[in-house]
Structures are given as structure tokens and as C-alpha cells.
Amino acid sequence: MFGQKVAAALLISFIIDAENINYGLFILLGIFVCIGIYVVILLNSRRVRIQRQILQRKVAQRTGEISKQKEELQNQSNALQKAYEEIKTKNMAIEEAFEHLTNSYSKLSDLNREKDGIISIVAHDLRTPLNNIEGLTQLISMEGNLNKDQQDYISKIRSVVKNGNNMIQDLLDINQAKNQKPILNLSDIALGPFIENWQANFEKALLSKNQKLILTGDFFDLDIRTDAGLLSRILDNLMSNAIKFSVQGTSIHIDIHSQNDNLNLIIRDEGPGISEQDQLKMFKPFTRLSAKPTNGEPSNGLGLSIIKSLCQQLGGKITVNSEIGKGTTFEINLPMATACEMVSK
Known part of the structure; x- marks a missing residue:
């Protein structure tokens, strides 16, 4: 600081002593x-020093943030x-489970094929003796001279044979519906004569329980195209x-009518009804419901599942409406002209 003051004093002296004032001002x-x-x-x-300090602080802060990140x-x-x-x-466990499922599926497929073969064989082997029994009962009946008890025995034997054949047919139908695509035999059906011929098959059964069939609807003049066998x-x-x-x-009330190119079949009974459970x-195979036949009739738990399967094969559906103690109503809805892969008559 002292050196700076001395230098300033010397410069001022130099300027004052200078001969040329302008030159001195220039120097000043x-x-x-x-x-x-x-x-x-x-x-x-x-x-710069302040900025460097700020920058260092920022760098330190950013370094800390980066370190934290x-x-x-x-x-x-x-x-x-x-x-x-x-x-x-987990993938390894899934792969092991998938391999296990694949092996299980293969085994189930083999068992299913064996089951189908067994059902076909059993059905064939059972039908033969049943048909033989039916033939023998016819021969016995033709001999005549049967007392009342013998006639009752023959009637019961025929009933058992019929129930057995029906059960075999049900098993075959269920098995076929699960494993084969339906091939329909379509034909044009005059519904009035068809229903009249059909209801005649149940006159004896209705009479045995003193029941009455009441038919209603506009079906007498209707013509439909469907599989007569499946409809029956x-x-x-x-x-x-x-x-x-x-x-x-x-x-038993049956109402048959047409609606929007569909055929509605509604059958209502006055039975005990079906519970919600x-x-x-009720449409699953081999399912026995809580309601029991009222006269000891046989039931194999296949009827409703077969009905549903047959309705689906014809392109229709089945619904149920029932309450305990108020009877049961089934409604079948079928197209007036079934469209499917078929063999037409």
C-alpha cells in the first residue's frame, strides 16, 4: 500500500515537472x-472466485444427488x-406344472377313448340280451293260455327291457354329443299330424296315473324343417x-306356437317343482335331483342333459321356470328351419 502511494506521488511530480502539460495529461x-x-x-x-465457489457447491450438491440416485x-x-x-x-414351476398337465391331458385323452370304446361295447353287449329277452316274451305271449299273474310278469319284463334300452340309448346320445359334431337328418314336417302321432305314444302312461294331457297353440297348420327324430x-x-x-x-299342459321364425314348445306340469339349488x-349328466318319481319310475339322471344337448344340435335352447310346490315349466325355443351341417331327406 505504501509503495502504491509513493508511486502515485512520483507520477504526480513527474507530471508537474513536465514541460509539456498535454503530455502529462496523457500520461495521467x-x-x-x-x-x-x-x-x-x-x-x-x-x-470468478464467487462463481467458482457457487459452482463447487452446485457440483457437490449434484454429486450428492447423483450418489443418492x-x-x-x-x-x-x-x-x-x-x-x-x-x-x-415361478416359470420353472409353471413349466413343470404345464408338463404335468400335458401328461395328464394325454392320459385323460387315452382314458376318454377307452371310455368311449367301453360304452360302445357295453351298449352293444347289453342290447343283445335285452332284445333276446324281448323276443322271448313275445314268443311266450303268442303261446297264449297265460293267467293274469303271468301276463303281469310279462308286462313287467317288457317294461324293464324298455327301460334298459332307453338307458343305453341315453348313454350313447350323451357320448355322441360330446365327441361328434351332429349330422342332422332334416325333413319338412307338418306339425299337426306329427304331434297327434306323438301323443298317442303316451296314452297308456297317462292312463296308468290318471293324468291328462292338454294341448294348446297354433301348431296344427305349422310346417317346420328339422330333424324329426331329435324333435320326437x-x-x-x-x-x-x-x-x-x-x-x-x-x-300336463303343452303349448306350441310360432314366434319370430321360431317354434316355442312350452310344457308345464303340476308336480312338486324344482328347487333353486x-x-x-339339473342339466348336467348323471345328476339326480331332490324330487323323486311319484310312482317308483326309474330315473338315470340323463334326461334333462339329453334334452339340452338335442336342443343345441337343432340350433335352439331350453329354459326352466319352477318353484317348489308350484310345478315346473320348460320352454323350448327352436328355429322353424334348422341350419346346420346335415344330411337332408
């Missing part, structure tokens, strides 16, 4: 410029690695169930 101006430059340099140096990323990487190991373990089987199963589960002296499972 140069000195002030140098001083200004020096001040500017000092200020810039200070600003790095730690978080490392934790996430560890978690992902752990999750990957878990997924890898649907009606047979519905009618048999209605007779079987209704007490003596009741009526039974309605959830």
Missing part, C-alpha cells in the same frame, strides 16, 4: 486507465434382480319327466 489518463483495468481485473477475479438405482437393480429370480423360479326325443323326454314327477290325477345343476 493512461494511469487512470491502468487503474481502471486493474480494478476491473480485481472485480472479475472476485466474481445411484444408490436408489442400485436398490432398484437389486429388487429387479430378486424379482427376476422369483419369476425365473325332446318331446319324449319332457313328457316322460312330466308324467314321472307328477302325482296321479294331475294335468337343483336348477343350478
Whole structure:
């Protein structure tokens, strides 16, 4: 600081002693410029130092943030690695389960084929003796001179043979519906004569329980195109169930009418009704419901599942409406002209 003052004093003396005042002023101006430059340099140096400190603080802060982010990323990487190991373990378990399921499916397929073969063989082997029994009963009946008890025995034998053949047919129908695409025998059917011929098959069964069939609807002049055999089987199963589960002296109501290119078959009985629990499972094969036949008639638990299968084969559906103590109503909805892969008559 002292050196600076001495230098300034010397410069001033030099300027005063100078012969040329203008030259002195020029020198003085140069000195002030140098001083200004020096001040500017000092200020810039200070600003640079301050900026460097700020930058260092920012770098330190950012370094800390990066370090924290790095730690978080490392934790996430560890978690992902752990999750990957878990997924890898689960994938291995899934692959083992899939292999087990594949083997099980293969075994089940083999068992299913064996089951189909057994059903076909058993059905054939059972039908032969049943038909032989039916033939023998006919021969005995033709001999005549049978007393009342013998005639009753013959009638019971025929009833057993018929029930056995019906059960065999039901088994074959269920098995075929599950394993084969239906091939329909379509034909044009005059519904009036068809229903009249069909209901004649149940006159004896209705009479035995003092029951009455009441037919209504506009079906007498209707013509439909469908599989007559499947339609007959649907009606047979519905009618048999209605007779079987209704007490003596009741009526069975069947209403048949057309609606929007569809045929509606509604059959209502005055039986005990079907519980809500039974309605959830009633269309499954081999399912016996809580209601029992009222006269000891046989029931194999296949009738309703067969009806549903036959309706689906004809492109229709079946619905049920029932309450305990208020009877049961089944509604069948079928197209007036069935469209399916078929063999037409």
C-alpha cells in the first residue's frame, strides 16, 4: 500500500515537472486507465472466485444427488434382480406344472377313448340280451293260455327291457354329443299330424296315473324343417319327466306356437317343482335331483342333459321356470328351419 502511494506521488511530480502539460495529461489518463483495468481485473477475479465457489457447491450438491440416485438405482437393480429370480423360479414351476398337465391331458385323452370304446361295447353287449329277452316274451305271449299273474310278469319284463334300452340309448346320445359334431337328418314336417302321432305314444302312461294331457297353440297348420327324430326325443323326454314327477290325477299342459321364425314348445306340469339349488345343476349328466318319481319310475339322471344337448344340435335352447310346490315349466325355443351341417331327406 505504501509503495502504491509513493508511486502515485512520483507520477504526480513527474507530471508537474513536465514541460509539456498535454503530455502529462496523457500520461495521467493512461494511469487512470491502468487503474481502471486493474480494478476491473480485481472485480472479475472476485466474481470468478464467487462463481467458482457457487459452482463447487452446485457440483457437490449434484454429486450428492447423483450418489443418492445411484444408490436408489442400485436398490432398484437389486429388487429387479430378486424379482427376476422369483419369476425365473415361478416359470420353472409353471413349466413343470404345464408338463404335468400335458401328461395328464394325454392320459385323460387315452382314458376318454377307452371310455368311449367301453360304452360302445357295453351298449352293444347289453342290447343283445335285452332284445333276446324281448323276443322271448313275445314268443311266450303268442303261446297264449297265460293267467293274469303271468301276463303281469310279462308286462313287467317288457317294461324293464324298455327301460334298459332307453338307458343305453341315453348313454350313447350323451357320448355322441360330446365327441361328434351332429349330422342332422332334416325333413319338412307338418306339425299337426306329427304331434297327434306323438301323443298317442303316451296314452297308456297317462292312463296308468290318471293324468291328462292338454294341448294348446297354433301348431296344427305349422310346417317346420328339422330333424324329426331329435324333435320326437325332446318331446319324449319332457313328457316322460312330466308324467314321472307328477302325482296321479294331475294335468300336463303343452303349448306350441310360432314366434319370430321360431317354434316355442312350452310344457308345464303340476308336480312338486324344482328347487333353486337343483336348477343350478339339473342339466348336467348323471345328476339326480331332490324330487323323486311319484310312482317308483326309474330315473338315470340323463334326461334333462339329453334334452339340452338335442336342443343345441337343432340350433335352439331350453329354459326352466319352477318353484317348489308350484310345478315346473320348460320352454323350448327352436328355429322353424334348422341350419346346420346335415344330411337332408
